[in-house]
Amino acid sequence: MTAPDQRASVRYLVDDVQAAVDFYTTHLGFTVHTNAIPAFADVVRGPLRLLLSGPASSGARATPADAATPGRNRIHLIVDDIDAEIDRLRTAGLPFQSDLIAGPGGRQILLADPAGNLIELFQPAGQATTAAATR
Structure with missing residues (x-):
């Protein structure tokens, strides 16, 4: 183990x-x-x-x-500023697999790797974005 x-x-x-x-x-x-x-x-x-x-x-x-096809499972990566990450990845030409959604735990969006495996970018609730913190 x-x-x-x-x-x-x-x-x-x-x-x-x-x-x-x-x-x-x-x-x-x-x-x-x-x-x-x-x-x-x-x-x-x-x-x-x-x-x-x-x-x-x-x-x-x-x-x-x-069982060899990508499913709904995904790795979950915590980010400090989800808006900045979305902008950075869109600028790099990466397509997202979902819209940005907000819930009681925070905000998240999905993207996929070249094989279709999902990655969730997640910003916990209450964590101010860089842009919001500088306003």
């Missing part, structure tokens, strides 16, 4: 490992931990280790065909 002080890992199945590595490192602040492209790579951000398994990886081969 993973010790509490070790990173938590999530496996995403991807069509193109290099494209996924480029996406996560360029746009979302991950760094490369292991690179066995084209089969596999993993990237890290804080306590999260994201396993990017291409079609030739053992992780992808072990997944039943009916």
Whole structure:
């Protein structure tokens, strides 16, 4: 079992490992931990280790065909200023998969990696944005 002080890992199945590595490192602040492209790579951000398994990886081969499509599960990344992140990512040409929504816990928006795996950007309620704090 993973010790509490070790990173938590999530496996995403991807069509193109290099494209996924480029996406996560360029746009979302991950760094490369292991690179066995084209089969596999993993990237890290804080306590999260994201396993990017291409079609030739053992992780992808072990997944039943009916479970191999992206679903409603997603990684959840907390951001300080969701409006600034949306602007930055839209400027980079990334499409969002949802509108920005607000709820009692905060505000969130979804985007997808090149394989269609979802990422939720989340700003907790009560956390002032940079723009709002400077007004």
